[in-house]
Amino acid sequence: MQKIRALIASPRVLSIKSNGWLYKCAGIRWIMSEESGNVQNKPVKRVEEGNGESGEHIRKKLKSDVEQTGDERKHPKRKVVLLLAYSGKGYYGMQRNAGSSQFKTIEDELVTALIKSGCIPDNHGDDMKKMSFQRCARTDKGVSAAGQVVSLKLWMIEDIKEKLNSNLPPQIRVLGLKRVTGGFNSKNSCDARTYSYMLPTVAFAPKDYSTENSIAFRLEPETLQRVNCLFGSYKGTHNFHNFTSQKAARDPSARRYITEMTCGEPFVRGGAEFAEITVRGQSFMMHQIRKMIGLVIAVVKGYSGDEVLKRSWGEEKVDVPKAPGLGLVLEKVHFDRYNKRFGGDGLHECLEWTEEEQAILAFKEEHIYPSIVETECQEGSMASWMATLPIHDFKATAKGAQDKDRGQVGESNRIIFASSIVWFFFFKSNKMFNISSLIIN
Incomplete structure (x- = not known):
């Protein structure tokens, strides 16, 4: 050369x-x-x-x-958002677990469809950062969504939605697509999230009500009014460290702002009465909504007094039950600040989905609501969970329970130590003792 x-x-x-x-x-x-x-x-x-x-x-x-390959030169790569709707039954949540194929998630299905449709290169499936992928919310196992939004960079091929949906299972649909700014991040740009929770109204029955006759139960207007009064107390900013795991009482990130939480009028499906709870907040921690609902159910059923809600926002650790994940649905994500700044600049669209509302409702009626009702009627997840409420001690703090556990552990260690001394002298007298065989915790 x-x-x-x-x-x-x-x-x-x-x-x-x-x-x-x-x-x-x-x-x-x-x-x-x-x-x-x-x-x-x-x-x-x-x-x-x-x-x-x-x-x-x-x-x-x-x-x-x-x-560049021929496809890359032919199709420009752009930053977009996808509006997703999915039924979470049978999936281990939204977020992909790289290298864990046995626990299939919604993102596993989406990434496979993106590759098959020619929207991203094959190697982007192994490293989602390469396409700047981000989701608005990490829904848990079994949780559904009617308005999930993800942001990513992809090739602007023709008929993107149609091709993606042809490579997705029926219970996952791409309902909308919009161009966004290059630096857009669906998680960080999201101002608020709205969830719904569909549950059988027998959850609010007195604790001595027999669940064997749950289909016949009908919620009284007075009980619904009390339920909404309790849910209303969540509004505002509170310390929700007791409503998630691994959050210390003085952790600033445990403070969350709730703008709305109500329970709607009951309706009948499959012969049983259901109701839908709506909650909107700036952001939610893992299991927070399910625990907020679980604690109100415990109070309405009579397992604890109303004061437990206020106590749960204090620094002491309170035992808060977690309602089943079956009825939880991510309804909508909000981008008010982004829309105000870029929605009217003539280059970008507002991230509102009014044109997709009918498609969203149709998907819920076809996939989400039937799945919740059928699963509840067949498996009785709410009734099974309510049977565990008596084991929760709403008066004692978790710290007291921990001290009690430590006392029991200490007593067990003393017994083990005493037994070890006895065996020490026994083996020594028989000349069979090996110091490495004695382990004292």
Whole structure:
């Protein structure tokens, strides 16, 4: 290979061909890359001395910039958001678990469809950061969504929605697609999230009511009024460290702002009476909504007094029951700040989905509501969960229970220690003792 030397420093980019290689000079550095038709037409960034980039690093960067497949040249890559609706039954939540194929998630199905449809390269499926993927909410196992929004970069192929849906199972649909700004992040740009929770109204029956006759139960207006009074107390900013796991009482991130929480009028499906709870907040922690509902159910059924809600926002650890995940649905995510800033600039659309409302409702009626009602009637997840409420001690704090457990553990250790001493002398007297065989915790 012919050796080329830069004789003078020049701000212009010089190009010299030799033995099938293209040498380019930017500043006082020579950049070597394989000759191709695309290289001559690609502008080369000027490299100043002392910027810390080696020639090999620049060569690789040039190759990655200019070497594109036919699909990439044909279809531009853009930042978009997808409106998703899905039934969470049978899935281990929304977020993908890389390298864990046995626990299938919604994102597993979505990434597979993106690759099959030609929206992203194959290697983006292994590393979702390559497509700047982000979701608004990480729904838990079994939780459904009617208005989940994800942001990502993809190739703008024709008929994206139709091709994606053809590669998705029926219980997962892409209902909308919109262009967004290059720096958009669906999680960070989301101002608020609205969830609903559909449950059989027998959950609010007195604790001595027999669940064997749950289909016949009908919620009294006075009980519904009390339920809404309790839910209303959640409004505002509170410390919800007792409503999730691994959050300390003084952790600032445990403070969350709730703007709405109500229970709607009951309705009958499958012969049983149901009701839908709606809650809107800035953001929610793992299991927070299910625990908020679980604690109100415990109070209405008579397992605890109303004061437990206020006590649960204090620093002491309170035992809060977690309602089943079956009826929880992510209804809508809100982008008020983004819409105000970019929605009217003439280049980007408002992230509102009024045109998709009928499709959202149709999906809920076909996939989400029937799944919740049928599963509840067949498996009785709410009745099974209500049977566990008596084991919760709403008066004692978790700290007291921990102290009690420590006392029991300490007593057990003393017994083990005493037994070990007895066995020590026994083995020693029989000359069978091996010090490595004695373990005292």
